[in-house]
Amino acid sequence: MRLTRHTDYALRVLMYLGLRGDRLSTIHEIATRYGISENHLTKVVHQLGRQGLVKTVRGRNGGLMLGRPAARINVGKVVRLTEPDFEIVECFDRETSQCVLRGACVLQTALSEAVRAFLAVLDGYTLADLLRPGDRMATRLLAAS
Amino acid sequence: MRLTRHTDYALRVLMYLGLRGDRLSTIHEIATRYGISENHLTKVVHQLGRQGLVKTVRGRNGGLMLGRPAARINVGKVVRLTEPDFEIVECFDRETSQCVLRGACVLQTALSEAVRAFLAVLDGYTLADLLRPGDRMATRLLAAS
Numbered sequence: 001m002r003l004t005r006h007t008d009y010a011l012r013v014l015m016y017l018g019l020r021g022d023r024l025s026t027i028h029e030i031a032t033r034y035g036i037s038e039n040h041l042t043k044v045v046h047q048l049g050r051q052g053l054v055k056t057v058r059g060r061n062g063g064l065m066l067g068r069p070a071a072r073i074n075v076g077k078v079v080r081l082t083e084p085d086f087e088i089v090e091c092f093d094r095e096t097s098q099c100v101l102r103g104a105c106v107l108q109t110a111l112s113e114a115v116r117a118f119l120a121v122l123d124g125y126t127l128a129d130l131l132r133p134g135d136r137m138a139t140r141l142l143a144a145s
Numbered sequence: 146m147r148l149t150r151h152t153d154y155a156l157r158v159l160m161y162l163g164l165r166g167d168r169l170s171t172i173h174e175i176a177t178r179y180g181i182s183e184n185h186l187t188k189v190v191h192q193l194g195r196q197g198l199v200k201t202v203r204g205r206n207g208g209l210m211l212g213r214p215a216a217r218i219n220v221g222k223v224v225r226l227t228e229p230d231f232e233i234v235e236c237f238d239r240e241t242s243q244c245v246l247r248g249a250c251v252l253q254t255a256l257s258e259a260v261r262a263f264l265a266v267l268d269g270y271t272l273a274d275l276l277r278p279g280d281r282m283a284t285r286l287l288a289a290s
Contacts, residue, residue: 001148001231001260008234011252012244035243075255086146089153098180099157104281106274107156110220114266115146121259129251136249 007082009036009044011130014053014078018070018131019138024063033141044082051081070131076123086115152227154181154189156275159198159223163215163276164283169208178286189227196226215276221268231260 016030027045031038045064048054055067066073088111091097099105131137161175172190176183190209193199200212211218233256236242244250276282 001146001228001233001263003146003233003256005235011234012246015246015250015252033245035245075252083146088146088148089156090150100178100180100285101157101160101282104285105160106270106277107160107220110267110270110275111148114263117262117266118146118259121262122255125251125255130255132251137246140245140249 001088003079004083005040006044006047006084007079009041010048010078010082011075012036013041013044013048014066014070014073014127015130015137016141017054017064017066018073018127019141020065022065024057024061024065026063030064047082053078066127070127073127074123075125075127075130076119076121078127079122080119086119088115146233148224149228150185151189151192151229152224154186155193155223155227156220157181158186158189158193158209159211159215159218159272160275160282161286162199162209162211163218163272164286165210167210169202169206169210171208175209192227198223211272215272218272219268220270220272220275221264221266223272224267225264233260 012034013030016033017025027038027041031041045054049056049067052067053073055065057063057065085092087093089107091099091102091105091108092111094102102108157179158175161178162170172183172186176186190199194201194212197212198218200210202208202210230237232238234252236244236247236250236253237256239247247253
């Protein structure tokens with residue numbers, strides 16, 4: 001069972017910016033620190049920007065920061081936003097499903113309930129909760145920045 | 146968020162055999178009814194066989210049936226068995242993770258908790274629960290068999 005890389009990167013960007021506080025960061029810097037693709041990260045940041053989770057300050061010394069306080073960014077909401085879907089098995093997509101059991105099957109109900117339980121746990125966390133061991137994280141992440 | 150196709154097919158095989166009761170089925174028949182790859186299904190059935198969830202009766206009129214009663218096949222256990230891993234994001238794999246935050250990060254704790262909640266829901270279902278609307282399901286699935 002996997003979340004998309006897009007979600008993984010989105011959460012990492014938010015954690016990075018959360019640790020930076022008011023200081024601005026660049027996509028290049030975040031990509032370098034995590035050792036991940038700058039190109040992919042650009043798309044992630046664009047989406048987070050459209051949702052107001054990341055703010056871009058323009059100009060020569062411009063950069064990125066969180067669009068609102070970490071305590072007001074809910075992890076469950078971010079995951080709902082960044083995952084393309086929660087079609088945990090093929091039959092969840094009504095358009096394309098070929099399964100002859102569709103509509104008569106309890107498996108779909110059980111799996112929907114399981115996905116809801118998964119997201120409910122994440123709804124209990126804010127970005128601020130993820131940044132709690134801030135000193136240790138900051139040391140690792142920001143040491144060389 | 147997705148489960149693998151392997152898990153999807155494993156659950157479908159078990160449901161099919163559960164609906165058939167004592168009557169034997171073949172991989173060809175199951176693949177045809179669901180419209181899915183016979184080749185892929187063979188691998189799935191092989192794994193389910195090794196775990197005692199599916200039993201093969203040999204001989205000319207041989208075929209497949211459940212290895213134990215549907216009420217004794219737990220859905221959570223099947224999913225744990227058929228999913229290759231629950232490495233929901235990259236950092237869950239200690240061997241390959243590149244994330245500088247590994248070990249200092251609460252996200253991993255939150256996601257582990259969410260996966261546990263997901264599986265706990267499925268632990269509450271047996272295969273027999275999935276087959277509850279048996280008449281409707283049997284009509285759809287077995288009509289032409």
